[in-house]
Amino acid sequence: MRRRLSVVLAGAAAIALSAPAYAQVPAGCAPNALNIPGAPFPCIYTDGRVTFRVSAPDAQKVRVRMGQGFEMTKGGDGLWSVTTTSLVEGFHYYTLAIDGSTVADPATRTFFGSGFYNSAIEVPARDADFYAAKAVPHGQVRQLSYFSKVTGQWRRAFVYTPPDYDTRTSAKYPVLYLLHGWGEDETGWTLQGHVELITDNLIAAGRAKPMLIVMDNLNAVRPGESAALYAARGTLTQAVVQSAQPAGAPARAGGPGRGGAAGAGRGGPLASEVFTEMMLADLVPMVERTYRVAAGRENRAMAGLSMGGAQTFGTALANLDKFAYIGGFSGSSGGGAAFDPKTTSGGVYADAAAFNKKVKLLFLGIGGAEGPNTRNFSDQLTKAGITNIYYESPGTAHEWLTWRRCFYEFAPRLFQSR
Secondary structure, three states: OHHHHHHHHHHHOHHHHOHHHHOOOOOOOEEOOOEOOOOOOOEEOOOOOEEEEEEOOOOOOEEEEOOOOEEOEEOOOOEEEEEOOOOOOEEEEEEEEEOOEEEOOOOEOEEEEOOEEEEEEEEOOOOHHHHOOOOOOOOEEEEEEEEEOOOOEEEEEEEEEOOOOOOOOOOOEOEEEEEOOOOOOOOHHHHOOOHHHHHHHHHHOOOOOOOEEEEEOOOOOOOOOOOOOOOOOOOOOOOOOOOOOOOOOOOOOOOOOOOOOOOOOOOOOOOOHHHHHHHHHHHHHHHHHHOOEOOOHHHEEEEEEOHHHHHHHHHHOOOOOOOOEEEEEOOOOOOOHHHOOOOOOOOHHHHHHHHHHHOOEEEEEEEOOOOOHHHHHHHHHHHOOOOOEEEEEOOOOOOHHHHHHHHHHHHHHOOOOO
8 A cells, every 4th residue: 555655646746756758748749728837748639639648657557547548658767658549629537547546647637527536638629719718708606605404514506697797786687507417516517617708708799698607516415314326436546435326327428438437427316306405495595695686487597417407307397487497418318207298297298388488498408429319309399399499519428518518509598588
């Protein structure tokens, strides 16, 4: 164990101890945008290949855990390196396996996914301009702590306020409640998703209405209940009891990978009744007490990615008196009991016209590489007379570029008259 710890610490000291290696950056390989300041590796080629370099001189085996994984080779200078095949554009989690211990790469920032912190790379996307930081008025992402009576715990939410929130002091704003996916948390939509930049750019272009966006952690349990189902972890270096991964939850294609550290699984836990109760009893009232919020269901929306999409459908469809806009990104292909064709009471098939009158927007988004289920579901709804918008992100799978694009298509449709 002592030798293994020394390997991990050696990796953590790579930036300080391997300066000569940093001078040997391959031509045409640009540092990953998510690297810590001054770290040139990992670096990314224009064709999507990535070169990783790690200092672990005492290690016997080092592997990059991303997708199917990439075995690294040790050079004469004690540095391990590998150049991958071309990766699809967008955000990718990864970790390092050093002699069996899974660690984050100390050369990059870390992001919460799969229940622990991963490193990440960002392969530049051709359409990255829509989530780029620009010289436009910027809103704020505010951190808010509140006590939940339902869970008996203090909770944290992040709230995006639009650029004019502090200057238009008499204005009241509509609210979008936006949820993350399995294994992630309330930081995901800002750190991985750049939701504040996307919204700033849309508002500046006159394409979206100024709104509040509330991002909470969708994992919620009552006092005394176990959170094991929601706290699934990958293989960690710490000696902790490992929670079981939800049955059928695969690794995200854009995450550390199939066989690597997982991402927001499509087969994760279904909608939580506890979260719905907590949201309606604690979160929504707290937001409406704290911020200048426009009243009424016509000014309230809910959306989420993957598991957060399932939660959105479970919550919003059961409470159409409270939500007029609903969105699922890679998490809407089933729709829950309300969309069960066999349902004769309460289900939307029973009265499509009444549903269409209540719901101003039903948005279904998916990655083009995720399969036909959501498209088929959208077609099924359309044939039943239920109005919906279907969007497919070209060439992406169950990953953050899909969800950034989904949000970019979804947000301009919110709080508009139809």
